[in-house]
Amino acid sequence: xxxxxxxxxxxxxxxxxxxxxxxxxxxxxxxxxxxxxxxxxxxxxxxxxxxxxxxxxxxxxxxxxxxxxxxxxxxxxxxxxxxxxxxxxxxxxxxxxxxxxxxxxxxxxxxx
Amino acid sequence: xxxxxxxxxxxxxxxxxxxxxxxxxxxxxxxxxxxxxxxxxxxxxxxxxxxxxxxxxxxxxxxxxxxxxxxxxxxxxxxxxxxxxxxxxxxxxxxxxxxxxxxxxxxxxxxxxxxx
Numbered sequence: 541x542x543x544x545x546x547x548x549x550x551x552x553x554x555x556x557x558x559x560x561x562x563x564x565x566x567x568x569x570x571x572x573x574x575x576x577x578x579x580x581x582x583x584x585x586x587x588x589x590x591x592x593x594x595x596x597x598x599x600x601x602x603x604x605x606x607x608x609x610x611x612x613x614x615x616x617x618x619x620x621x622x623x624x625x626x627x628x629x630x631x632x633x634x635x636x637x638x639x640x641x642x643x644x645x646x647x648x649x650x651x652x
Numbered sequence: 653x654x655x656x657x658x659x660x661x662x663x664x665x666x667x668x669x670x671x672x673x674x675x676x677x678x679x680x681x682x683x684x685x686x687x688x689x690x691x692x693x694x695x696x697x698x699x700x701x702x703x704x705x706x707x708x709x710x711x712x713x714x715x716x717x718x719x720x721x722x723x724x725x726x727x728x729x730x731x732x733x734x735x736x737x738x739x740x741x742x743x744x745x746x747x748x749x750x751x752x753x754x755x756x757x758x759x760x761x762x763x764x765x766x767x768x
Binding site: 544573575577583584585586587590631635639640641642643644645 | 653656685755758
């Protein structure tokens, strides 16, 4: 079974600073996809960024980037220039089949 | 807004009631999903429908009964629930069920269910 571990239940960062959320996963697959989803308070979950395992280059979307270490099975999310609107639950998800396996999430609070 | 809507947004029901959750997607997707989100636990996949056929049922108790009449609509029929079934129920859709472009899932806002 594929498992996804997010070891940081809660994190806090000041506005304009950089924060990194960690995620590790366990799989025997060689080709798969990884995602970070964001769930703001009382709002819909939205996709932040995705990474395909066969691509060596780390994905980047504006202020969001990942550090994908395939051998270590690590997939961390870096948020640069944090904004108040980044306050949310962040879920790492692994996909190699019919559906996504999610981690328990990291609650990120961005403070002024 | 992600193009996926869910109704109702909040539901309180007794253990003997029968109710249904509705999900609708306006994205032209072919796959739809039900997830259960409980506090302090990962999202749990409940059901997957692809082209209106159920392709996965993750050992969900029979008191939860899904229905997918067409590729735009998904229902979750509830009956004789237990208090531990209280959770946020999320619906999602994707273009298909393989490959990242197809598996990128769009979520609805969820239905907050409380079973008393």
